[in-house]
Amino acid sequence: EGAILKTDIVNKYFPLSFLSYDTASLFAGKLHAILTRKYTKGRDLFDLGWYLSKWKGLSPNIHLLRNALTQTKWVGTLPTENTWRELIYETIANVEWNKAKEDVLNFLENPKDLEIFSQENVLALVKAGAKGYRYRD
Secondary structure, three states, X not given: OOOOXXXXXXXXXXXXXXXXXXXXXXXXXXXXXXXXXXXXXXXXXXXHHHHHHHOOXXXXXXXXXXXXXXXXXXXXOOOOOOOHHHHHHHHHHOOOHHHHHHHHHOOOOOHHHHHOOOHHHHHHHHHOOOOOOOOOO
């Protein structure tokens, strides 16, 4: 509960209309996966870097993220507009990055893309735009 839907019309070869989540709701779903998945899934982390590098000021749909975490029995403090970056930062800082890289390698068209997919780069993207939080480096 809480997703924001939008209708897009695309006309590449012929007009097509479709209903989808807005970007903030999709991003909230990705953050939920990162926070609750029981194993390291590199694709989630790669997607996080993609979201944050493509939309510099992107914030998740907090209502959706909080509802998703509650529905999946999250035991931690629920994130807010001001704390979601801290929570994601701490989660990513504790990831076994070699496992993430191995997982990502399987879907990259160009393996050289893996060079920029580093824990430091993703953490830097999470930090960007945050105000007032002292990240541990």
